[in-house]
Amino acid sequence: MTEEVQPVNKAAADPPPVRKKGLEEKMKRWGIPIAIIVFLILFFMPAPEGLKPDAQKSIAIFTGALVLWITTPIPIYLTSLLSILLLPLTGAVKDQEAAFGTLGFDVIWLMVSAFVLTSAIMKSNLGRRFALWMVTKFGKTPVRTLLVLVLINFILAFFVPSTTARATLMVPICLILLDIYKSIPGKGNLGKVMLLQGVQADAIATSGVMTATAGNIIAVGFINDQAGGHIGYMDWLLASMPTAIITMLITFFIGLKLFSIKGESAFEHATDTLKEELKKLGPFSLNEKKATLIFALTVILWATGDYQKGWFGFEISTEQTAVLAALLCLLPRIGLLTWKEANIKWDLMIFAAGAYAVGNALDKSKGAEWMIKKVIAGLGLEHMSHALVYVLVVFLSMYSHLIFTSKTVRVTILIPAFIALAKSLGMDPVALALASAMTLTYTITLPPHSKVNTIYFATGYFTVLDQVKYAIVTCFIGAAVISLSLFTWFKILGL
Template identity: 60%
Template sequence: MDRNGWIGIALSVIVFSILFFMPLPNGMTVEGQKSLAIFSAALIMWVAKPIPIYQTSIIAILLLPLIGAVEDQEIAFGTLGFDIIWLMVAAFVLTSAISETNLGKRMALFMVTRFGKTKKRTLAVLVIVNFILAFFVPSTTARASLIMPIAIVLLEVYKAVPGESKFGKLMMLQGVQNNAFATSMVVTATSAQVIAMGFINQQAGGSIGYMQWLIGSAPQAVLTALITFFVGVKLYNINAEDNEDPEKANTIQGILKKQLDELGSMSVKEKKAAFIFLITLILWATGDYQEALLGFAISTEQTAVLAMLLCLLPGIGVLTWKQANIKWDLMIFSAGAYAVGNAFNDSGGATWIIERLVATIGLDRLPHSIVAVILIFITIFSHLIFTSKTVRTTILIPAIISIALTLGMDAVSLALACSFGIASTITLPPHSKVNTLYFGSGYFSVLDELKFGLISCFINASVISIVYFTWLQIVL
């Protein structure tokens, strides 16, 4: 272990000890204090990586019931049975099916040779696809499960090595971010936004619907995605690579076109995989309407498991269990991350911190414009403290409406602007299912996502602030 690893361990132990043994703060539960200590220590270990991240998760799972952060050990150990874990397993099987049959390679080669003449244009194509799919596949995890397999095959064609390729790192990180930005544009893309809309209409007297949300949010979503796209290209030097060596780019295009021609006609297995993929897409895209049309609904996770079953069934499927590239270390890491996050949320620790933060700032003593900007930034960056979008919405949006009404501000426009930031949970793998799925690709580290995520969150908060002072004042 290197020097930085030992520093990470020491810092983690020190932070844990301080938070665990400090006097119980007024208003915080004992369980909240203990879960805060574990959450903070685990976060440091996940970033510093002195040991593999799944080992940190195992330690966290053991500590939660051992020191009394949770009352029942099932709360900690049961996270391995969460629906997100099943979704991840199914997504890896579907990815393997698309890859093993060459369907993914065919799709990737077609996209790149037709639209992605350079690495930068390839990234741009994926951004556009993410935004288009947001209307047809509202589920964030479903969209990630659809796009990630294609992105992985694209990177394989470019011979991008996980953990080493800057191109691969940027593609996967922007996959995480553009999923969030596209989600913020479509109110039904996450239940937290629907809840926020309900609060705005009921408590602030608004009349926000699907189109009002779309019209209000689209400028910030598109502008944020555009800025972060160019920031990412500059940060990872993608633009310079393409401009400095156009001959190499042309050579790659020639190789890719030749590979596409060599695939020939679609095989039977490819057609089967395409059919399974199409069924999955249709079920995900119609998730909001199945109850009305069929009398029952198939959840995102159920659809994913059904797709996994079809991929593996003898005679129908296209691969064996051994061919499925399932990353079990990621499953353990995710289980620990969700166990710690849930304990922190359920114990009231996250709520306590947010309430104290708002009170400490003293919002009632600041100009209205400053209050608006602060609340927008808090809404976005609050996901660093706790992961659940629903919990953040339930805590923050009513509080923001109350603050706005108390200060004589327009509660509808302010709460709506803040609600646009709910989806921006893009800084750490445990902060959303989408993050965890993309993190499983192995192309970026926890620290990579943290650094680029913080930059993108700042951009998003700044853009939303501008939209609040300009566009929302016109359209509302």
């Protein structure tokens, strides 16, 4: 068994807990009573005109769950369990299978398989070997090294379907580089820009690959189930990856302007030291060979999904491919993991199941449609052009992480709402929901906004102000590029 390589900087691997501010403490303290009060008011109030009883009950459950998901007085998966229980008990859904059956959705299986694949790539050390090889091969100058690190983040997004796992993999490599380049925290900009771009590359690359995070997978589930879409792995990749690459390239050079590295860092002997780190991994292990073959097969099957029917007379879906890959990882002798080593986040599985149950109840009861119509009337959106609504939704979705720190919670709240909005205005719900979903990985403004931010921030190479300054620019550019893509690239793709 290949021994797991420990991170160079312990702070990067075990970031200090973020101290809760006064507002967050108050939210936790008052979350449960507020959720109960809101639920009871909405559940028992006289039904407004046009709102059916099951829709009213669905809205009450969703709103109560929303308060708990935002304030987090209890873990989010417990809120989902409570919601799943309340839906059939209150009559919000007529058949309890509509609530309890969501854990069997194909998208849940895709998430399970994604966690198995993450565990395999981490155990095999394949990602670390690849990153060190890329830097020693192509990183001959500071700027080229930074570009290589960004490229590695984008490549790893295809193979490591976890933002936190990729950050855990990349930060030690960055710290090795900075030690070699004699970059000290608080002195010079090389470490600052390298780690800030690591935060952004992780997030932006994630937006380009459907399986790069559970949030993307959940969003696709909503788009296909509620908007009538048929978004698969390649559809997401073709729609989102070009915008991700363009955004990253623009913001990469803006970062070099904001944090100039001219005249910094001695590169003498850097390549030799990195080669030593690569040499410590030893020869290509059996586990690495297995991981390479499994991931190569997975990517080939995902990439050829649209052509398999014509070639073979049958098609292996995205979900089937992911389950096959997980099976190969776990099979005795063939695979490289035991079941205990597969780090499956069951709490996230349960949260997603509850989110789907409540979201689908809102959709099928027409509760979401009723709420959105009220919002449209209140804001006067029906008098705006569809183009303006598209842009407003994209920017709103982009900056929503300032309020909701969890990607999965934001997906659960926003995607069904935007689908209902599009239907109410006679717009294309698939295009609007897909464009907004592409923004939801941009959780890059403050350290507490994601675990990735915390891991990078714990290195001490950049300040909160540095991150905010760079992120505001990046988020604006990202939203602008995605908005432009809606009216150009999406049309070319037939979306």
